[in-house]
Amino acid sequence: MLSQRRANLVFVVLVLVACGYFAHLAQGFVTSGLLASSGLPSKFFPQLMLGITALCAVIVGYRYLVDGNVGGDEGETVFADGKEAMQGLSMLIVAVAGYCIWHFLGFLAMAVALGPLSLLAMGIRSPAIHLIVLALTASITVIFVYGLSVDLV
Known part of the structure; x- marks a missing residue:
């Protein structure tokens, strides 16, 4: 390795x-x-x-x-083994995909997709954790858009 x-x-x-x-x-x-x-x-x-x-x-x-x-x-x-190496490679692919989504579809689409895709790449399948990540994404978006008047489009 x-x-x-x-x-x-x-x-x-x-x-x-x-x-x-x-x-x-x-x-x-x-x-x-x-x-x-x-x-x-x-x-x-x-x-x-x-x-x-x-x-x-x-x-x-x-x-x-x-x-x-x-x-x-x-x-x-x-990496300890091939499984960890694949997770690392998957996270790299998710990061590149996140950038492409941001570039072509906008920041909000990237923000919604990046959390769940990252969790899946790391092998986290718990629906509760996915919901928490999406709720945090929504909360941060609301704070920036409505609280700080930042245009995230």
Whole structure:
């Protein structure tokens, strides 16, 4: 299986590429709603979060490159068996599908689909947990749309 060190270094590269791509997308955000009255550009918070994420990825990558193995994970592998590897691959597919749904159908469609698809990819079949995730999605949507006047379309 894949070593923990190699997997984390690959993940760092992927995170940095994703941060760069989404920071580029955030450049096109137009100020509206709550942020318009605050004077902050709408790209401020997304770019701040992406910058912090990228900084953390660089720190982790540096530690793995310089120290070799971090946190006592020497000799560990990423997945214990093939089933765990398939769940990891399934989550990657769900993440890409979530982005495609967002891009083609909008944020709300992605928000509704991403939770249940992620739960299924992780092997969680409990209807109660699925309902809780959907209720949380609805609650957060209501807070942002009606409480904060953010357009999530």
